[in-house]
Amino acid sequence: MTISLMRLVLSALLGLVLLGAGPGFVTEGRSQGAADIAPAVARFAADSYSDTEAGLAALALSPNPQAAAIVDAVGDGRLMFDPATKTVYVKTKAGGLTDAATGAAVTTAPADLKTVRLNNRVRRAVEAAAGALALASPDAAKRIDAAGAVFKSRDVAALPALDAAIARERDTDVKAALAQARAAIILTKVDAPEAERIAATKLIVDRGDQEALALLAGVPADASPALRTAADAGIEKINRSLAFWNVAQNIWYGLSLGSVLLLAAIGLAITFGVMGVINMAHGEMVMLGAYTTFVVQELIRTKAPYLFDWSLAIALPLAFLFTGLVGIVIERTVIRFLYGRPLETLLATWGISLMLQQATRTIFGPTNKEVGAPSWMSGAFQLGQLSITYNRLCIIIFALGVFFALLVVLKRTSLGLYVRAVTQNRRMAGAMGIRTGRIDALTFGLGSGIAGIAGVALSQIDNVSPNLGQGYIIDSFMVVVFGGVGNLWGTLVAAFSLGIANKLLEPFAGAVLAKIALLVFIILFIQKRPRGLFALKGRAVES
Amino acid sequence: MLEFLGRTTKGIGALAAAAALAASIGAANAQETIKVGILHSLSGTMAISETTLKNAMLMLIDEQNKKGGVLGKKLEAVVVDPASNWPLFAEKARELITKDKVAVVFGCWTSVSRKSVLPVFKELNSILFYPVQYEGEESERNVFYTGAAPNQQAIPAVDYLAKEEKVERWVLAGTDYVYPRTTNKILEAYLKSKGVKSEDIMINYTPFGQSDWQTIVADIKKFGSAGKKTAVVSTINGDANVPFYKELANQGIKATDIPVVAFSVGEEELAGIDTKPLVGHLAAWNYFMSIKTPENDAFIKQWQTFMKNPKAVTNDPMEAHYIGFNMWVQAVTKAGSVDPDKVIDALPGTKQPNLTGGVSEMLPNHHITKPVFIGEIEDNGQFNVVWKTDNLIPGEAWSKQLEGSKDLVADWVQLKCGNYDSVKKVCLGTATK
Incomplete structure (x- = not known):
């Protein structure tokens, strides 16, 4: 054991010397597989970023099957070395230890192992090396990823491997990706023939995205005129198509912002819109919903981790019930004594909102809580030049789902009928045998419950902190007032039009001015149409 | 039921302990104490x-009392809650100084809150230690700035990006208030002086x-x-x-593509x-x-024990309070009194080992010398230090980059002035700022 270890040390040290002499030097006395990567592996024990980088670059060109494992290990922080003997080890995902150069399992782990450190330069080298190594992967998706990595790194050293990969590739999609990667290298390679570089420009232009633009813009001004012209023409072409996609993107962002506004405002559309209660504690209901999600996730993490992907689905009904209950309690204990006194209601609910905030702060602490995203809500997909993130898409669908469910409840159920009856003419409804007090409590509970489920969704995109609700209260009132108090459809239209208008303004005016402009617009609009976009008609309005 | 009973008795025990604690505080009150706001x-x-x-201040005061307090007297913490309300900061500061008669105040976070209490400290002639990195452009006789000035945080960070990451295009992104606006103004001037063109800066x-x-x-x-x-600053x-x-993660922007260097994100936020x-x-x-020094290890251990939470994290403003508090203790000991005038005179020149292996010194401009570290976020919520300055950097009250402030000098020892115009040779006094 000790002898083999000694030999390894020696070979590693020897390798370090040899690397200076030039790679590809064949040493005798050791198995061929270990020999060709030993010098590269030894560099990882030097504990310097530039040595690690050099080691990675050398590994990227190696056909040795150990190379990929080592590169992966560097990226994950699983590559260790013994500072005393300078031996490098890979910690496997299962927790075992193998010798990096040979791949042989190590049974007795030496003490004081240090991890090979990472910084951004090393991370870039890892990406490039992993890309170059994965070009030969049997999995087509991995080969496409690899092509993407090479496209980004533009590492000239990867060119032979890339050419070989293109030659043996059968899959057309992968082939196209590989060709683009090759074009990227050729374009940046100063000593490549001009005709080839111009041909590469064409391939890059076909790609048509921001990265292609970056690549073309990077062609130096002192390049040959023909190449420069081709690049400039390409830039113009890409810019034209991107201008269209930009508008599409802004509208998509607007829809997404609109869905968030809708979610935040929809509960208020019930408590303020339908019932007429100026409910300043609405934002805190959203916050309580988000904290419910946090508590559910904490329980799942400790008790049943396999349920994690379902955590949001489990949190939804719980958040609805919990915040609904809080809403009912608030209505029964405070608000019902204040009907018809808007100023007192405003002050009382504002007080309640402060109390709820501070209570949350006392129980959970003032810091943000981490609410994780289930795996199916992370990531993005490409639609043309539009990158659509799953969590935003889910929130849009969810907001619309909640909206229509609420509409059905109000229009098609007996509770909805009672709610409408009580809000339109309380005394008449009472005379018909409807228990108006009970309906008031249930309606307020419904509005609060919906704010709670909005909190579950918003926990995915915002901070879960005691201040969560404050950020939404003004926006919510803005949407409800703009849409027309008491009109659900108005809330929907208002949320989406404000969202889209905001996002179309933002690129020109900046985030701060866009928001101010919208507020000014709404103030002017309310002057002209005090009842909002869709005014209710009928007796309720006159009274 | 039994368990419930057990819990009740425990509760009663805790109550009794609290009562005992209150009694002991009462007893301590009977002797003379030095109050710290x-x-x-x-x-x-x-x-x-x-x-x-x-909490960090409570721990430091507790620790000092175990060592016997200051000038033979125990320290007593007076905690008030200004509730993130800027005018309330001024009211509470007044209350601390006039009603509670505190010898010194440690506090404030935002620049607005500091600006709001400034007149109170000047009027009542008391001492404030301010522990947070800020935009500079200020030096007051009654305030000691233990956080970083822009030249101790922003400028070294930009230098690092330009040198190590070869950054040529800069996004200066900030929240719309005084600290980001001033810092970005300084950074913009600095970058332009280094030859960066305006089209390569986005604010x-x-x-x-x-x-x-x-x-x-x-x-x-x-x-x-x-x-x-x-890169994004x-x-x-x-x-x-x-x-x-x-959102950066969602849109697939990784640190290897466009790194973001932040000035307000620390262990606590992560x-x-x-x-x-x-x-x-x-x-x-x-x-x-994550910096490994014996002082830091001891400090972290002390903090985690004090918080009864083995996962409690420490951060930069806590270290600033650690340095500031110890400097104050030294100055009081040197002056032999807590009289504000004597302590203010004794503070410049005091040296205090910081937690990262250096010795910070209080300068005549009431800022301190500090090392600058650049850390990369790791997946465990800690920072991996990738770069540090060779020496401790003295804090500059007035930025060298801004017109109108580059000629100003703050020196409370020789010149007795916070904004001395070195060209016109005159102290501008309180009129301008």
Whole structure:
């Protein structure tokens, strides 16, 4: 054991010397597989970023099957070395230890192992090396990823491997990706023939995205005129198509912002819109919903981790019930004594909102809580030049789902009928045998419950902190007032039009001015149409 | 039922202990004590950051009392809650100085809160230690700045990016208030003096608590695709950071493509985020919890024991309070009195070992010398230090980069002036600022 270890040390040290002499030097006395990567592996024990980088670059060109494992290990922080003997080890995902150069399992782990450190330069080298190594992967998706990595790194050293990969590739999609990667290298390679570089420009232009633009813009001004012209023409072409996609993107962002506004405002559309209660504690209901999600996730993490992907689905009904209950309690204990006194209601609910905030702060602490995203809500997909993130898409669908469910409840159920009856003419409804007090409590509970489920969704995109609700209260009132108090459809239209208008303004005016402009617009609009976009008609309005 | 009974008795035990504690505090009150005011928000938006500092101060005072207090007297902490309400900061400061007769106040986080209490400290002639990195352009006789001035955080960070990451295009993104605006003005002037063209600088401001970052992140992505290496210098305020980093991750921007260097994101802020998508993004501070020195190890252990939480994290402003508090203790011991005038005179020149292996000194301009570290975020919520300055950097009250402030000198020892115009040879006094 000790002898083999000694030999390894020696070979590693020897390798370090040899690397200076030039790679590809064949040493005798050791198995061929270990020999060709030993010098590269030894560099990882030097504990310097530039040595690690050099080691990675050398590994990227190696056909040795150990190379990929080592590169992966560097990226994950699983590559260790013994500072005393300078031996490098890979910690496997299962927790075992193998010798990096040979791949042989190590049974007795030496003490004081240090991890090979990472910084951004090393991370870039890892990406490039992993890309170059994965070009030969049997999995087509991995080969496409690899092509993407090479496209980004533009590492000239990867060119032979890339050419070989293109030659043996059968899959057309992968082939196209590989060709683009090759074009990227050729374009940046100063000593490549001009005709080839111009041909590469064409391939890059076909790609048509921001990265292609970056690549073309990077062609130096002192390049040959023909190449420069081709690049400039390409830039113009890409810019034209991107201008269209930009508008599409802004509208998509607007829809997404609109869905968030809708979610935040929809509960208020019930408590303020339908019932007429100026409910300043609405934002805190959203916050309580988000904290419910946090508590559910904490329980799942400790008790049943396999349920994690379902955590949001489990949190939804719980958040609805919990915040609904809080809403009912608030209505029964405070608000019902204040009907018809808007100023007192405003002050009382504002007080309640402060109390709820501070209570949350006392129980959970003032810091943000981490609410994780289930795996199916992370990531993005490409639609043309539009990158659509799953969590935003889910929130849009969810907001619309909640909206229509609420509409059905109000229009098609007996509770909805009672709610409408009580809000339109309380005394008449009472005379018909409807228990108006009970309906008031249930309606307020419904509005609060919906704010709670909005909190579950918003926990995915915002901070879960005691201040969560404050950020939404003004926006919510803005949407409800703009849409027309008491009109659900108005809330929907208002949320989406404000969202889209905001996002179309933002690129020109900046985030701060866009928001101010919208507020000014709404103030002017309310002057002209005090009842909002869709005014209710009928007796309720006159009274 | 039995368990319930057990819990009740435990509760009674705790009550008894609390009563005993109260009694002992009462007894301590009977002797003469030196009162130390703590002015940090425990409720409202800033509670997220300031609560920790209050606890850190309690720990430091507790520790000092175990060593026998100061001048033979025990220290007594007076905690007030200004509730993230800027005018209330001034009221509470007045209350601390006039009613509680505190010898010194440790407090404030935002620049607005500091500006709000300034007149009170000047009028009543008391001492404030301010522990947070700030925009500079200020030096007051009654205030000691233990956080970083822009030249101790922002400028070294930009130098690092330009040198190590070869950054040529800059996005200066910040929340719309005084600290980011001034810092970005200084940075813009600095970058231009280094030959960066205006079209390679993008400045963006967002409202407090911004949660929808889609457009801005898309803009950053677009700005970064001009063929030059791009980085974001972020002065985005606490709460808005989480959605910002989430959006970066969502749109697939990694630290290896466009690194973000932040001046307001520390260990405490990272505790509430899933840091996996953030790995490699940077922060510039004068202290990181991950720095291995005997002093720091001891401090972390002490803090975790005090908080009864083995996972409690330490951060940069806590170290600033550690340095400031110990400097104050030294100055009081040297002056032999807690009289503000004597302590203010004794403070410049005091030296205190910081937690990262150096010795910080209080300068005549009431700022201190500090080392600067650049750390990369790791997946465990800690920072991996990738760069540090060779020496401790003296804090500059007045930026060398800004017109109108580059000629100003702050010196409370020789010149007795916070804004001495070295060209006109005159102290501008309090009239201008």
